Amino acid sequence: MRGTPQQIIDKYNQLARDAQLANDRVATENFQQHAEHYLRLLSEAQREQEARREEQERQNRERQAERDRERAQRQERESAAPAPNEDPAQTPQPDVLDLGEGDEADSGLVETPESKPKKAPARKPRARKAPAKPKGDNPAAGEEAAAQDTAEGGAGPSAAAE
Numbered sequence: 001m002r003g004t005p006q007q008i009i010d011k012y013n014q015l016a017r018d019a020q021l022a023n024d025r026v027a028t029e030n031f032q033q034h035a036e037h038y039l040r041l042l043s044e045a046q047r048e049q050e051a052r053r054e055e056q057e058r059q060n061r062e063r064q065a066e067r068d069r070e071r072a073q074r075q076e077r078e079s080a081a082p083a084p085n086e087d088p089a090q091t092p093q094p095d096v097l098d099l100g101e102g103d104e105a106d107s108g109l110v111e112t113p114e115s116k117p118k119k120a121p122a123r124k125p126r127a128r129k130a131p132a133k134p135k136g137d138n139p140a141a142g143e144e145a146a147a148q149d150t151a152e153g154g155a156g157p158s159a160a161a162e
Helices: 005-021 025-080 139-151 157-161
Strands: none
Touching: 005 025
């Protein structure tokens, strides 16, 4: 048998009626017992489902009550806190200890090398480098350099090779 528990119960009841019409008391009783078995299983499943639903509702009510308590506590804290437009001079201020700026002897502190102001080391001026000569990877750059040497009165790369 396949189907929902209710469909199985209906099927066994139909089979029990058919067996009763055929005057088969043993088959009728058998099918009625099967229908009753599935009816009990269905009612037990419904009771369990109802118990789970009630438990979920109880948990939801508890969660909602907890959220309500937290909201009330938050509102209490916010009402107890000073309002943002309240005069700051009226709010309690922390105590400040004035140690005096120029009198280091009275401060009780010991001077360490870390506390002394550091002077930046003097920098030496850098020597400028001559512009880099073009490398032989670019043939056009090599030709331009040779043409420039020739224009300046040099003999060009062939004279240098000799």
